[in-house]
Amino acid sequence: MLGQSLQLLFAGVAQGCVYALVALGFVLIYKATETVNFAQGDMMMLGAFFGLTAATILGWPYWATILFAITVMAVIGMGLERVVLRPVLGYPTFTVVMITIGIGYVIRGIVTMVPGWGTETHALPTPFGNGVVRIGGAVIAVEQIAVIGMTAALVAALFLFFRFAKLGVAMQATSQNQLAAYYMGIPVQRVNMMIWGLSAGVAAFGGILLAPVAFVHSNMGFIGLKAFPAAVLGGFGSVPGAIVGGLIIGIVESFAGFHLAEGFKDVAAYVVVLAVLLVRPSGIFGETVSKKV
Amino acid sequence: MRFLFKTDYDQDIRLFQHGGQMFWYGLLAVVLIAAPFLVSEYVLSQMQFVCIYAIVGLGLMLLVGYTGQISLGHAAFLAVGAYTEALLQSKGVPFVLSISCAALFAAAIGVIVGLPALRLKGIYLAIATLAFNVIVEEIITRWDAVTGGSRGMHLKAVQLFGYPLTSDASFYYLCLALTALACLALINILRSPTGRAFVAIRDSEISASCMGVNLAKYKTMSFALSAALTGVGGALYAHKVAFITPEQFTLLTSIELVTIVIIGGIGSLHGAVLGAAFIIVLPQLISMAKDFLPEGAPAAGVQSVVFGLILITFIIFEPLGLYGRWIKIRTYFQVFPFYRRGTFQRQRAYLKSERLR
Amino acid sequence: MTFFAVENLGVRFGGVVAVDGVSFEVKQGEVYTIIGPNGAGKTTIFNLIGLIYRPTSGRISFEGRELEGAPHHVAERGIARTFQNIELFEHATVLQNLLIGRHRHRRTSLAEEILFLPRVRRAELAQRAAVEKVIDLLELAHHRDSMVAGLPYGVRKVVELGRALATEPRLILLDEPSSGLNPEETDDMAFWIEDMKKELGITVLMVEHDMNLVSRVSDRVLALNEGRVIAEGTPAEVQSHPAVVEAYLGGDD
Numbered sequence: 001m002l003g004q005s006l007q008l009l010f011a012g013v014a015q016g017c018v019y020a021l022v023a024l025g026f027v028l029i030y031k032a033t034e035t036v037n038f039a040q041g042d043m044m045m046l047g048a049f050f051g052l053t054a055a056t057i058l059g060w061p062y063w064a065t066i067l068f069a070i071t072v073m074a075v076i077g078m079g080l081e082r083v084v085l086r087p088v089l090g091y092p093t094f095t096v097v098m099i100t101i102g103i104g105y106v107i108r109g110i111v112t113m114v115p116g117w118g119t120e121t122h123a124l125p126t127p128f129g130n131g132v133v134r135i136g137g138a139v140i141a142v143e144q145i146a147v148i149g150m151t152a153a154l155v156a157a158l159f160l161f162f163r164f165a166k167l168g169v170a171m172q173a174t175s176q177n178q179l180a181a182y183y184m185g186i187p188v189q190r191v192n193m194m195i196w197g198l199s200a201g202v203a204a205f206g207g208i209l210l211a212p213v214a215f216v217h218s219n220m221g222f223i224g225l226k227a228f229p230a231a232v233l234g235g236f237g238s239v240p241g242a243i244v245g246g247l248i249i250g251i252v253e254s255f256a257g258f259h260l261a262e263g264f265k266d267v268a269a270y271v272v273v274l275a276v277l278l279v280r281p282s283g284i285f286g287e288t289v290s291k292k293v
Numbered sequence: 294m295r296f297l298f299k300t301d302y303d304q305d306i307r308l309f310q311h312g313g314q315m316f317w318y319g320l321l322a323v324v325l326i327a328a329p330f331l332v333s334e335y336v337l338s339q340m341q342f343v344c345i346y347a348i349v350g351l352g353l354m355l356l357v358g359y360t361g362q363i364s365l366g367h368a369a370f371l372a373v374g375a376y377t378e379a380l381l382q383s384k385g386v387p388f389v390l391s392i393s394c395a396a397l398f399a400a401a402i403g404v405i406v407g408l409p410a411l412r413l414k415g416i417y418l419a420i421a422t423l424a425f426n427v428i429v430e431e432i433i434t435r436w437d438a439v440t441g442g443s444r445g446m447h448l449k450a451v452q453l454f455g456y457p458l459t460s461d462a463s464f465y466y467l468c469l470a471l472t473a474l475a476c477l478a479l480i481n482i483l484r485s486p487t488g489r490a491f492v493a494i495r496d497s498e499i500s501a502s503c504m505g506v507n508l509a510k511y512k513t514m515s516f517a518l519s520a521a522l523t524g525v526g527g528a529l530y531a532h533k534v535a536f537i538t539p540e541q542f543t544l545l546t547s548i549e550l551v552t553i554v555i556i557g558g559i560g561s562l563h564g565a566v567l568g569a570a571f572i573i574v575l576p577q578l579i580s581m582a583k584d585f586l587p588e589g590a591p592a593a594g595v596q597s598v599v600f601g602l603i604l605i606t607f608i609i610f611e612p613l614g615l616y617g618r619w620i621k622i623r624t625y626f627q628v629f630p631f632y633r634r635g636t637f638q639r640q641r642a643y644l645k646s647e648r649l650r
Numbered sequence: 651m652t653f654f655a656v657e658n659l660g661v662r663f664g665g666v667v668a669v670d671g672v673s674f675e676v677k678q679g680e681v682y683t684i685i686g687p688n689g690a691g692k693t694t695i696f697n698l699i700g701l702i703y704r705p706t707s708g709r710i711s712f713e714g715r716e717l718e719g720a721p722h723h724v725a726e727r728g729i730a731r732t733f734q735n736i737e738l739f740e741h742a743t744v745l746q747n748l749l750i751g752r753h754r755h756r757r758t759s760l761a762e763e764i765l766f767l768p769r770v771r772r773a774e775l776a777q778r779a780a781v782e783k784v785i786d787l788l789e790l791a792h793h794r795d796s797m798v799a800g801l802p803y804g805v806r807k808v809v810e811l812g813r814a815l816a817t818e819p820r821l822i823l824l825d826e827p828s829s830g831l832n833p834e835e836t837d838d839m840a841f842w843i844e845d846m847k848k849e850l851g852i853t854v855l856m857v858e859h860d861m862n863l864v865s866r867v868s869d870r871v872l873a874l875n876e877g878r879v880i881a882e883g884t885p886a887e888v889q890s891h892p893a894v895v896e897a898y899l900g901g902d903d
Contacts, residue, residue, distance in 0.1 A: 030416075036416050084605055087609050088608060088609060091608075093415050093416060094357075094363050094415075094419075095555075095608055097363075097416070097419065098551070098552070098555050098604060099604070099605055099608050099609070101548055101552075101601075101604065102600075102601040102602070102603075102605040102608070103601065103605065104601065105597045105598070105600050105601025106597070106598050106601035107601075108594075108597050109593075109594040109596070109597030109598030109599075109600075109601060110594070110598055111594075112591050112593065112594030112597070113591065113594045113595070113598070119591065119593075119594075225423070225427075225544065228420050228423065229420070232420045236416060236417070263431055263434070263435045266427075266431060267427060267428050267431045270424035270425075270427045270428050271424075271428065273420065273421075273424050274409070274421060274424050274425070274428070277413060277417060277420075277421050278409050281412040281413050281414075282417065302775050302778040302779065302782075303771075303775065305745070306771065306774050306778075478764045481763055481764050481765065481766040481770075482760075482763055482764060484766070484774070485758065485763035485766070485770055485774070486749075486752070486753060486756040486758065486763070486777075487760055487763050488763075489742075489746060489749055489750050490750070492741070492742055492750075493739050493742075493750045493753075495739075495741075496738075496739035496740050496741055496742065497737045497738070497740075499702065499721075499737060500737035500738070500739070501739075501750070502721035502722045502725075503700055503702075503721050503722075503724070503725055503730075503731055503737075504722075504725055504730075504750050504751055504753050504754070504817065505722045505725030505726050505753045505754035505817065506722055507720070507722045508720075508722070509720075514760065560741065
């Protein structure tokens with residue numbers, strides 16, 4: 001019994017890591033530009049496809065694949081910011097949200113048109129194999145442990161980046177107060193562009209991590225919709241909140257899928273988020289703010 | 294350019310501001326009524342869709358465009374309307390009663406969604422409505438005994454006072470009449486205190502409440518009205534497609550409905566109708582343009598790309614939507630040759646923040 | 651019976667005590683002004699009266715009954731307000747803005763409005779007639795059908811005053827009515843405040859920085875510093891009060 005719970009927990013945490021990475025992308029962009037990027041899931045999908053191309057067609061090793069996907073997506077993310085989002089900086093939130101929804105449509109459409117990508121499902125090879133580790137009575141796939149470990153590594157790297165790197169500190173300042181950052185000589189628009197790049201890179205990483213769990217497919221981006229509840233749970237503006245929120249959603253799903261009737265697994269995340277919003281309208285870690293008059 | 298010299302308060306609230314308007318809307322009415330005799334069956338069928346989407350668009354416009362509340366869950370209300378209609382029809386309930394029930398039931402669900410929404414703002418509201426949509430979709434899929442689950446439900450033609458509306462023309466007239474009624478109802482609301490309260494909430498909640506507007510009451514009311522109209526649209530939609538399954542009411546449908554409002558032009562009733570027409574016509578245009586596209590490009594993909602690009606282009610270059618573009622073109626000719634590029638320039642705050650720091 | 655009274659009002663945000671045991675009374679028909687340096691808690695008091703913030707202590711009563719509930723209950727009792735940084739309905743015309751001021755006099759139901767029954771039409775015409783009086787008083791006829799978003803600051807300030815007057819209040823709260831106005835516009839504002847008091851019989855409670863305006867229109871003045879009352883009396887008394895002078899100019903230390 002305990003072993004089984006442990007097994008579910010690991011499965012949930014592994015899945016939750018992917019949600020957390022997408023949610024992290026949401027939060028980074030939201031903190032900087034007060035925009036919720038509805039295309040985050042689709043950017044993750046695009047990243048996975050780039051990884052797939054590098055791995056299968058070019059035959060690169062796994063680690064190079066990851067680097068390649070992250071780099072390409074970071075460039076695409078920066079390009080999107082420059083071309084599409086900068087003109088609408090300062091528009092009402094909802095307007096910008098609709099733009100990102102439009103970006104999502106375009107990405108999904110383009111992927112189906114690229115030869116070799118199309119609408120089929122693809123499997124992305126990983127070096128972890130099908131091995132398992134037995135802890136107590138639990139059987140845990142090596143893949144899951146790898147996903148958890150790699151997510152932890154990325155989060156640690158991001159933490160160090162925001163804490164110590166000059167650009168990271170500038171990004172933090174920008175997301176705290178754009179105008180003040182601007183007055184302090186931080187090139188806010190360029191920083192925003194970097195944040196989009198970073199967020200797209202994180203999305204690509206998430207996409208590749210998701211590949212062993214799910215297949216690479218033009219609709220895999222819809223998993224991003226599960227990451228919304230994760231980001232909201234954590235309070236949209238909080239980076240640690242996004243991670244915790246993602247893990248909570250992953251674990252809740254994993255247990256709901258096992259213990260509750262069929263169908264509950266898919267809605268569990270949304271039920272949880274509705275319940276949390278009823279009690280705390282700005283999420284668990286979110287700060288309640290009201291307009292000053 | 295026409296100048297109106299007002300001598301009477303009634304001039305502010307009458308339906309048509311001047312004779313010209315009455316003429317053009319009259320002409321439009323004549324054309325729409327004559328349509329079944331003028332256009333092909335296929336076009337007429339598409340016009341039915343336009344009417345149905347226009348009703349939904351009007352409902353959503355009231356909530357998004359006039360009350361300023363975001364909803365990414367309107368497909369759920371569409372589903373509630375459609376399934377209520379399907380169920381009641383199968384039980385032999387007359388159409389007038391069943392479509393009223395569809396509206397009322399959707400409105401009731403709207404109130405249930407609206408109540409928690411009172412405390413939620415912006416993106417949190419968007420996510421809550423999104424979650425609601427997913428949950429409703431799942432309930433419909435799983436509640437096999439009532440909704441037929443993923444096998445779906447069949448509907449028969451509408452029976453209006455004992456006469457079956459089997460012909461395309463008769464169903465078209467039904468849709469057209471309901472669209473006209475919906476328009477009229479919204480115009481009436483918007484020129485009354487309720488409509489002004491909605492606009493006040495959209496522009497400044499805090500000052501609306503300081504002017505005596507009960508925020509909770511009016512936000513809930515807006516959700517209910519919007520859901521009711523969407524429910525009516527859902528009932529008509531169910532009859533139009535004659536076969537409904539949960540897959541027709543997903544989050545993607547909700548997003549499509551919101552794009553009606555955005556492309557049409559936020560904050561105008563004309564926009565809701567124009568947006569609905571656009572959403573219906575767009576796939577036709579794409580399939581017509583297919584001959585010019587590279588071989589083997591999947592239709593769904595092309596449509597997705599074009600749809601996304603249009604959405605992006607509209608928001609960047611024409612935030613006032615189709616109706617805004619029309620106003621600009623009209624003004625251009627009216628004031629020719631004195632039109633300035635900056636005439637409709639929108640004020641933009643450098644990151645107008647909703648957050649406090 | 652006191653017309654309007656604030657007793658021992660206090661509020662703290664986190665550890666900061668913004669308003670600390672403030673008490674004062676406003677008599678019917680007077681112009682009562684609250685002054686004080688920045689951060690003294692003037693606007694906070696307004697937000698407490700408007701029930702936008704919940705007080706930590708104390709009570710507010712109007713015409714013998716306590717003020718409670720939500721902001722719209724305050725408006726329904728006949729208290730209107732303006733805002734320091736103008737909170738108008740930007741995407742509506744001046745007329746529509748003023749008509750929202752009539753909201754508390756609404757007598758028609760939603761069902762009647764959807765059908766636009768003759769009763770609704772009559773009510774709408776009556777509302778417009780009432781609003782037109784305000785438009786005449788404040789000389790806004792020129793901007794009647796303009797969108798608020800395009801109006802200059804001074805006019806918006808007047809529109810906001812008009813919107814408050816359209817509610818036909820018995821007490822009006824003006825938050826810095828002269829801020830951002832040029833001397834000429836400030837002069838107009840002073841006239842209107844006097845008109846409100848003398849001709850419309852509205853009691854005025856205001857927060858103001860411009861001491862010329864304060865001495866010209868106020869009957870009594872309350873001086874605040876760091877959330878506490880430091881002086882109360884006629885404009886001249888308060889201005890020469892040593893605690894007030896010290897609060898504005900700083901102590902010797």
